[in-house]
Amino acid sequence: MISPTPPIASVIPSVSPEAAIPLRTELRDISKRFGATQAVDSVSLDLRSGEVHALVGENGAGKSTLVKVLAGIYAPDSGSIFLDGQRMVIRGPANARQLGIAVVHQEPSLFPDLSVAENVFLGHQPSGRFGSIAWGSMRTAARRLFEELDVRLDVASPVRGLSMADQQLVEIAKALSVEARVLILDEPTASLSAHEVDRLFAIARQARERGVAVLFVNHRLEEVFELSDRVTVLRDGRRVITADTSDLTTADLVRHMVGRDVTMFPKVATTAGEVLLEARDLTRSDAFMNVSFSVRAGEILGFAGLVGAGRTEIARVLFGIDRADSGEIRLAGQPVRFDSPAAALSNGVAYVPEDRHQEGLVLDFSIASNVSLPILPRLFPRLFVHRETERRLAADYAERLSVRSTGVDQLVGALSGGNQQKVLIAKWLATKPRVLILDEPTRGIDIGAKAEVHRIIADLAASGLAIILISSELPEVLAMSDRILVMHEGRITAELARADATEEQVMFAATGQQAHGDRPTAPVPTVD
Amino acid sequence: MSSAVAPGRSTNWVRGLARWEVLLALILAALVWIGSIVSPFFLTPGNFSNLTVAVIEVAIMALPMSLIVIAGEIDLSVESMVGLSSSVLGYLWAAGIPLWIGIPAVLVIGALGGLLNGLLVTRGGLPSLVVTLGTLALFRGLALVVLGPRSISQFPPEFTNFGFGNVPGTPIPWPLVVFTIVAVVLGLVLHRTWVGRQIFALGRNQGTARYSGVRVVRTKTGLFVLSGTIAALAGVILTARFASARADAGQGMTLTVVTIVLLGGVNIFGGSGTILGVVLAVFTLAVLENALRLANIAAELQSISVGLLLIVSVTVPNVARQAGQAFHRVRAGRSPPSGSIVPGE
Numbered sequence: 001m002i003s004p005t006p007p008i009a010s011v012i013p014s015v016s017p018e019a020a021i022p023l024r025t026e027l028r029d030i031s032k033r034f035g036a037t038q039a040v041d042s043v044s045l046d047l048r049s050g051e052v053h054a055l056v057g058e059n060g061a062g063k064s065t066l067v068k069v070l071a072g073i074y075a076p077d078s079g080s081i082f083l084d085g086q087r088m089v090i091r092g093p094a095n096a097r098q099l100g101i102a103v104v105h106q107e108p109s110l111f112p113d114l115s116v117a118e119n120v121f122l123g124h125q126p127s128g129r130f131g132s133i134a135w136g137s138m139r140t141a142a143r144r145l146f147e148e149l150d151v152r153l154d155v156a157s158p159v160r161g162l163s164m165a166d167q168q169l170v171e172i173a174k175a176l177s178v179e180a181r182v183l184i185l186d187e188p189t190a191s192l193s194a195h196e197v198d199r200l201f202a203i204a205r206q207a208r209e210r211g212v213a214v215l216f217v218n219h220r221l222e223e224v225f226e227l228s229d230r231v232t233v234l235r236d237g238r239r240v241i242t243a244d245t246s247d248l249t250t251a252d253l254v255r256h257m258v259g260r261d262v263t264m265f266p267k268v269a270t271t272a273g274e275v276l277l278e279a280r281d282l283t284r285s286d287a288f289m290n291v292s293f294s295v296r297a298g299e300i301l302g303f304a305g306l307v308g309a310g311r312t313e314i315a316r317v318l319f320g321i322d323r324a325d326s327g328e329i330r331l332a333g334q335p336v337r338f339d340s341p342a343a344a345l346s347n348g349v350a351y352v353p354e355d356r357h358q359e360g361l362v363l364d365f366s367i368a369s370n371v372s373l374p375i376l377p378r379l380f381p382r383l384f385v386h387r388e389t390e391r392r393l394a395a396d397y398a399e400r401l402s403v404r405s406t407g408v409d410q411l412v413g414a415l416s417g418g419n420q421q422k423v424l425i426a427k428w429l430a431t432k433p434r435v436l437i438l439d440e441p442t443r444g445i446d447i448g449a450k451a452e453v454h455r456i457i458a459d460l461a462a463s464g465l466a467i468i469l470i471s472s473e474l475p476e477v478l479a480m481s482d483r484i485l486v487m488h489e490g491r492i493t494a495e496l497a498r499a500d501a502t503e504e505q506v507m508f509a510a511t512g513q514q515a516h517g518d519r520p521t522a523p524v525p526t527v528d
Numbered sequence: 529m530s531s532a533v534a535p536g537r538s539t540n541w542v543r544g545l546a547r548w549e550v551l552l553a554l555i556l557a558a559l560v561w562i563g564s565i566v567s568p569f570f571l572t573p574g575n576f577s578n579l580t581v582a583v584i585e586v587a588i589m590a591l592p593m594s595l596i597v598i599a600g601e602i603d604l605s606v607e608s609m610v611g612l613s614s615s616v617l618g619y620l621w622a623a624g625i626p627l628w629i630g631i632p633a634v635l636v637i638g639a640l641g642g643l644l645n646g647l648l649v650t651r652g653g654l655p656s657l658v659v660t661l662g663t664l665a666l667f668r669g670l671a672l673v674v675l676g677p678r679s680i681s682q683f684p685p686e687f688t689n690f691g692f693g694n695v696p697g698t699p700i701p702w703p704l705v706v707f708t709i710v711a712v713v714l715g716l717v718l719h720r721t722w723v724g725r726q727i728f729a730l731g732r733n734q735g736t737a738r739y740s741g742v743r744v745v746r747t748k749t750g751l752f753v754l755s756g757t758i759a760a761l762a763g764v765i766l767t768a769r770f771a772s773a774r775a776d777a778g779q780g781m782t783l784t785v786v787t788i789v790l791l792g793g794v795n796i797f798g799g800s801g802t803i804l805g806v807v808l809a810v811f812t813l814a815v816l817e818n819a820l821r822l823a824n825i826a827a828e829l830q831s832i833s834v835g836l837l838l839i840v841s842v843t844v845p846n847v848a849r850q851a852g853q854a855f856h857r858v859r860a861g862r863s864p865p866s867g868s869i870v871p872g873e
Binding site: 373 | 720
């Protein structure tokens with residue numbers, strides 16, 4: 001009952017003695033489906049003891065789903081997991097940890113009010129007399145753990161005050177506080193500085209030397225080359241290739257990542273008019289830096305990049321939700337500064353947000369009430385809402401966008417995702433905007449509805465709107481845009497004309513690689 | 529006002545009959561019937577006047593409170609604003625300042641108190657529960673500073689007559705006229721204008737409302753200003769009715785105001801409710817209290833029965849509605865293939 005010095009896993013996990021032969025963790029034919037999306041399609045992956053295995057792919061390629069299957073967060077629809085040749089069923093995250101699978105998630109998920117030591121040992125605290133927590137030995141163990149990681153942190157202080165990078169290190173210590181055979185690092189470098197990345201890499205290498213299999217999920221290709229022994233590329237939920245990293249070049253990797261199969265999108269007739277919206281040296285700290293671009297009437301300007309590159313943050317500034325620290329926005333030549341969405345709205349800027357349910361629609365309002373919401377004051381200057389006017393207006397836009405419903409009185413929450421998206425676009429079209437910003441307009445809707453949304457976007461451009469299209473789907477950006485800006489970590493890294501743009505070029509720029517071509521990296525002045 | 533529902537409601541008549549307002553009206557009718565059996569005085573005009581006036585301050589304050597709760601906030605400070613209003617009015621009168629200056633002055637104080645609440649909630653980004661709990665104490669403290677433990681009386685008869693007198697030739701008390709005007713105006717604003725629509729949108733989904741150009745700060749601050757002003761007005765009415773100004777006026781009223789709002793079918797989590805429901809809840813509560821008193825039921829038992837009725841009537845519709853909403857969410861969340869329509873609603 002009394003265990004004053006509880007068994008604490010040796011700090012950097014080591015291989016058990018009988019395992020002189022390499023341990024193997026194997027995923028065989030794993031599939032996972034969410035609604036209409038086949039997130040992971042029969043993927044096999046083996047992780048060898050003592051290797052760093054990189055997992056790369058575009059947004060939505062299935063990386064996180066695969067990681068979550070291995071971490072016990074999702075149960076696969078089919079396929080099996082073998083540990084040392086033995087078939088295992090992982091029954092949840094706690095079970096995964098018992099089996100020696102440790103995960104460092106991209107977003108630290110710590111308890112801000114608990115101390116560093118408590119967070120590290122949460123769920124397996126060393127216990128003292130009568131099952132109470134042995135605070136002293138817990139702190140000592142935590143201190144020893146951080147010493148071995150060569151990290152100086154006060155283990156008794158609450159996590160709340162720590163920087164993002166330190167929190168990430170606490171996550172890593174937490175992962176390593178149990179005997180781990182597999183250490184999953186899910187995009188761990190996103191919030192780290194160069195020095196901290198070095199330290200993380202040293203920790204990963206140390207773990208590799210002790211015989212741990214490290215699965216390294218990452219977007220940054222240079223880091224993949226620096227750290228990994230082997231690499232697996234996923235695309236559209238399928239495995240494209242697994243190879244020794246040294247056998248591949250960056251170009252190979254990018255080529256494997258892109259080239260998704262997709263249906264054709266309608267082509268856009270380009271009849272660009274005057275410049276409607278222009279941004280000059282727009283900067284918002286921690287979001288984006290020195291961003292300059294312009295959009296013309298009738299033009300679709302695509303914003304490509306990986307999730308977190310700063311594209312939505314720019315849109316939020318253009319729409320008056322956030323404010324830029326510096327820089328200038330001009331609307332039809334006039335400098336503007338919107339302090340609220342209402343102000344942007346009355347100046348003809350509309351933003352179709354990415355999150356339909358939290359920012360786009362009121363699900364338990366009718367179609368008519370949703371469509372009229374942004375323009376109520378304009379529509380009814382005498383305060384009183386005239387239902388018939390409202391319903392007619394909504395019916396008109398619903399018909400133009402072929403929204404399928406039982407009528408404009410139907411609740412939006414009862415519609416399919418694709419039809420909800422069409423209502424959302426209808427809502428913003430009803431504001432009669434000059435500039436329309438679309439943020440991931442086809443996310444989470446099925447192929448048929450996607451094609452319809454693309455047709456609508458093309459028609460809108462043809463009718464003279466200036467459109468900014470933010471999309472993480474490369475084929476979509478390439479097919480729909482007249483020009484493409486590629487962002488990487490808050491900066492525009494490439495500007496490509498429709499004719500020149502290829503998936504490889506965009507992916508190069510989006511992953512922060514030097515684009516092969518005549519385009520420089522770093523901020524590009526607008527061509528206008 | 530009966531068709532004045534939150535946007536998007538079905539007009540199906542079966543659903544219409546099952547509305548909370550209809551149930552409330554039936555409960556109210558049953559209570560009136562019981563009351564008429566219990567006491568021969570119950571159905572007299574004089575008693576009608578009594579029973580409404582007995583709850584009139586609470587009733588008036590429940591109206592703006594409904595709008596605030598629908599917008600997803602709450603104002604707990606109203607009862608202290610009643611006390612502050614009464615104290616300042618009494619103080620000014622005692623200092624020789626005429627009521628035609630004193631009354632507008634306390635209404636302005638009410639508006640300023642509401643402005644303070646509103647700015648702390650919107651600009652300060654603090655939860656209204658906490659902010660108005662703070663001003664609940666603050667306003668009461670100010671009232672005590674102004675008047676201390678004394679009470680001011682000797683108000684002119686025209687003023688006190690407004691408190692307990694009737695409109696000449698009718699059994700309708702003057703404060704009920706005030707209540708009716710406020711109810712009609714707020715009912716129209718909430719259910720017929722786009723301001724009301726924006727209030728519903730705020731309560732249902734503040735993120736979407738903001739992205740749709742609803743001026744969140746302006747709208748919510750406006751509602752708190754309204755609530756403060758009406759609470760000050762309730763303080764004026766209370767002072768007139770008792771012909772006495774006291775710092776402890778209105779103590780304990782907030783709880784009753786909030787219960788009326790909930791009994792009226794307003795969702796405590798915001799986003800739905802009607803003024804009609806709240807008006808019915810006012811009369812239900814007034815009739816119940818009155819009937820119990822006429823039946824000579826001991827005060828403790830009166831209090832217990834009122835409390836029980838409130839708990840039951842607040843629990844039942846809210847639980848039922850939330851279960852229904854959860855059910856619809858689950859169904860709506862399962863995204864059906866494009867083009868197909870989820871049946872129902």
